[in-house]
Amino acid sequence: MPEANQTPTPSVKNLLSTPASNQPVVLNAWVRTRRDSKNLVFLALSDGSCFSTIQAVIDKEQGSWDEKLLAKVNTGAGIQVQGSLTVSPGSGQTVEIQATGISLHGEAPQESYPLQKKRHSFEFLREIAHLRPRTNTFGAVARVRNAMSFAIHRFFQERGFFYVHTPIITGVDAEGAGQMFRVTTLPSENPPRKEGSTDFSRDFFGRPTYLAVTGQLEAEAYALSMGRVYTFGPTFRAENSNTTRHLAEFWMIEPEVAFCDINCNMDLAEDFLKFIISTVLEECREDMAFFNQWIQKGIIDVLKEVVTKKFARVSYTEAMKELEKAQGSGSASFDFPVQWGSDLQSEHEKFLTETVYKGPVIVTDYPKEIKAFYMKQNGDGKTVRAMDVLVPRLGEIIGGSEREADLSKLEARMDELGMHKEDYRWYLELRKYGSVPHSGFGLGFERLIQYITGMQNIRDVIPFPRTVKSAEF
Numbered sequence: 001m002p003e004a005n006q007t008p009t010p011s012v013k014n015l016l017s018t019p020a021s022n023q024p025v026v027l028n029a030w031v032r033t034r035r036d037s038k039n040l041v042f043l044a045l046s047d048g049s050c051f052s053t054i055q056a057v058i059d060k061e062q063g064s065w066d067e068k069l070l071a072k073v074n075t076g077a078g079i080q081v082q083g084s085l086t087v088s089p090g091s092g093q094t095v096e097i098q099a100t101g102i103s104l105h106g107e108a109p110q111e112s113y114p115l116q117k118k119r120h121s122f123e124f125l126r127e128i129a130h131l132r133p134r135t136n137t138f139g140a141v142a143r144v145r146n147a148m149s150f151a152i153h154r155f156f157q158e159r160g161f162f163y164v165h166t167p168i169i170t171g172v173d174a175e176g177a178g179q180m181f182r183v184t185t186l187p188s189e190n191p192p193r194k195e196g197s198t199d200f201s202r203d204f205f206g207r208p209t210y211l212a213v214t215g216q217l218e219a220e221a222y223a224l225s226m227g228r229v230y231t232f233g234p235t236f237r238a239e240n241s242n243t244t245r246h247l248a249e250f251w252m253i254e255p256e257v258a259f260c261d262i263n264c265n266m267d268l269a270e271d272f273l274k275f276i277i278s279t280v281l282e283e284c285r286e287d288m289a290f291f292n293q294w295i296q297k298g299i300i301d302v303l304k305e306v307v308t309k310k311f312a313r314v315s316y317t318e319a320m321k322e323l324e325k326a327q328g329s330g331s332a333s334f335d336f337p338v339q340w341g342s343d344l345q346s347e348h349e350k351f352l353t354e355t356v357y358k359g360p361v362i363v364t365d366y367p368k369e370i371k372a373f374y375m376k377q378n379g380d381g382k383t384v385r386a387m388d389v390l391v392p393r394l395g396e397i398i399g400g401s402e403r404e405a406d407l408s409k410l411e412a413r414m415d416e417l418g419m420h421k422e423d424y425r426w427y428l429e430l431r432k433y434g435s436v437p438h439s440g441f442g443l444g445f446e447r448l449i450q451y452i453t454g455m456q457n458i459r460d461v462i463p464f465p466r467t468v469k470s471a472e473f
Contacts, residue, residue, distance in 0.1 A: 009080075011049035020087040020095045027054070027097065028105070030134065031077045033117050041070065045081065045097075048139055051286035055088065056081045056097040069104055076108025076115060076134070122460055129464055129473045137295070140287035141461055144280055145449055151279040152232055152253055155272055161228040161255060166215025168234065171207055172423050174217050174372070179239045180210035181248075211236035214442060216254050217374075217427050220403060223256035223438055224430050230255040232445075242468050244457040247446060249466035256440035262376075262385040262402040265439035266362050269389050269398050270311045272443075273360075277303050280452055288453075296454020303452060305359065306391065312357040315365045316344075316383070322356050323348055343370045344388070349395030361390045373413050375401040387441070394451045400441025407431035 009026045010018070029045035032053050036042075041058040058065065073079055080103040088096040110116075114128050115135065125132040132138040153163065169183050185204040186192065192199040200208045215231040222229045231254045239246055255268065281288060281303060292300045314322075320340050326332035332355070336345040344352075344363070352361050365378060366386040375384035389398035404410045410431055414421050421428065449461040459465035464473040 012045065012047045012052065012054045013049035015054055015085060015097075016050065016052055016093060016095065018085060018095065020085050022084045022086055024083070025085045025097060026080060026082050027056075028078075028080050029054075031073060031075055031079060031108075032134075034074055041073075043073065043079075043081070043099075045079075046134075046139075048133070048142075051136070051140055051143070051290060052093065054095070054097060055090070055093065056083065056099045058099045058102070063100060065102075069102065072104055072107040073102060074108065074110050074113075075117060076113045078105035078108075079103060080105060122457060126459060126465070133463070136290060138460070140284075140290050141449070141453060141455065142463070143287050144284050144453055145461065147280055147283050148276055148445075148449065148452070149232075151276050154279075155275045156228075156230045156255065159228070161230045162222070162226050164215075164219055164222045164229045164231055165233065166212070166218040166231045168212055168236075169205075169209050170212040171205070171209050172217065172427075173210070174212075174214045174374075179237050180213060181236050181238045183209045183211060213237050214252065214254065216256065216440060216442065217424075219254055219256040219440065220427070220438065221430060223258045223440070224434070224436065227258050228255070229257075240468055244459075245447070247458055247462060247465060247467060248471075250458075250462065251445035253443045253445060254440060256438060258436050258438045260402075260439040261437055262364060262387055262439060265400055265402060265441060266311075266313060266364070266387055266389075269362070269387070269400060269441050270360075273389065273391075273398070273448075274307045276448065277452060278307050281307070291453045291455075299452075299454040302392065309359045311360040311362050311389070313362045313364065314357075316363055316367065317365065319344070319348075319352055319361075319363050322352065326351065326355070341367050341369065344396075346395045349390045350393070353390050353392040353395070359392065363388050363390060368413075371401070373417055373419065374403050374410070376404045377409055377413065389441075391451060394447070397447055397451060398441050398443045400439065402437065402439040405431060405435045405437050407435065 009028050012029060015025060015027065027045065029047040032044040032046045034041065034043055039060040043056040044053040045056055046053045081097055081099050082101040083097045083099040085095050086098050088094055115131055125135065125138065133142055173180060186198065192202045213235055215233065219229055219231050233251065234249055235252045236249055238248065257264065257268065281300065288300055317340065320338065323338040327334060327338050332351055334347055336347065338348065353359065364385065364387045365383045367382060368377060368384045371384050371386045375386050377384050385402040387400050388396050391397050404413065407428060411421060411428065446458050446461050450458055453461065455461050459467060
């Protein structure tokens with residue numbers, strides 16, 4: 001095995017954009033495919049820097065070649081190729097490497113290497129998650145995910161937001177769903193007990209603690225001192241759901257903004273989505289062309305429409321009237337009942353975006369019974385200033401609200417729900433000391449990647465998925 005080159009070599013992306021002038025080049029890459037023709041060997045080489053591969057051509061009649069070494073240069077092998085960058089006579093790329101030497105970093109025995117020149121199912125590739133980034137699909141997903149991550153920070157930083165790292169371990173259930181992973185150092189067998197229950201005073205933190213479902217509550221604390229903040233980090237939900245839309249570990253983007261009402265919040269959410277989508281369309285053209293052709297035909301045109309079209313804004317009550325009208329006229333049939341007070345299901349959200357408004361929709365003013373305790377109550381006593389952003393094909397992609405800034409109203413709502421206010425002492429004090437109107441939203445990063453790429457299963461847009469009964473990698 002050759003020693004690692006101390007000077008970084010050009011990437012495939014660099015070489016493909018370099019004019020051919022027969023200059024000497026060195027490339028470290030993996031062999032994607034190999035094709036032999038008489039005395040010529042054609043290698044398609046990839047290093048993950050872009051979607052395309054670059055071709056290296058070995059002419060066995062030129063120079064002295066080690067046949068035993070060449071026999072090991074197959075799909076999956078890590079190699080270094082030395083040669084010159086020349087004009088490519090073939091179609092599909094302008095340059096290729098005329099190889100003068102090959103060094104083998106590491107072979108990939110063909111009898112056992114699981115990625116061969118054929119299409120593999122996504123189900124199979126999940127079983128080899130450590131190797132699937134080497135495929136076209138998952139390399140493209142990784143590059144899009146990277147571009148989106150950087151764009152998220154750029155969007156907020158350019159608008160004066162501060163990036164806040166909120167705790168991964170929490171003592172409160174912000175969403176009220178109760179589906180949280182417990183964090184404990186107590187023995188699983190025979191834990192200490194007190195008055196018939198587990199004695200958490202003897203646990204590491206001296207109280208029950210969990211992996212956080214959200215960083216929102218802590219982000220509010222910083223918004224109410226720094227004005228504009230956002231979080232972008234891992235969150236966890238112990239939901240026993242084995243669907244294409246659920247993960248146990250996922251990433252969330254959560255901005256919180258002081259002196260911002262529900263309308264300001266909706267503007268921010270719309271601008272944010274359009275910025276991220278525009279960035280991907282501009283910076284990941286090759287990868288998006290692949291998704292457009294092989295994963296979700298027409299996805300690029302759909303995304304361009306989202307970027308250029310003004311989002312419709314309707315109240316929950318108005319949306320319900322549209323659904324009831326469609327159901328009553330027989331133009332639509334829903335599996336879940338349509339009635340005021342029930343939550344919108346995916347089928348309702350898709351009907352609103354794809355049939356009624358024919359584009360993204362922001363639904364506001366939901367019944368308070370189906371929304372979280374911290375949302376600001378409207379004067380009607382029945383609804384709260386919630387807002388959900390719905391997009392065609394997926395449904396809800398963003399959920400947010402104006403937060404309740406009135407201490408007495410927040411405490412009354414918590415009493416209605418039977419919550420232990422002492423667990424939220426510090427959160428309530430944010431309303432006691434210098435409370436101001438403020439709003440925010442949450443966006444599941446993987447849901448957004450799914451939407452932009454057209455990938456059908458959320459397990460295929462995160463590097464190593466954590467789901468029910470699955471944490472192998």
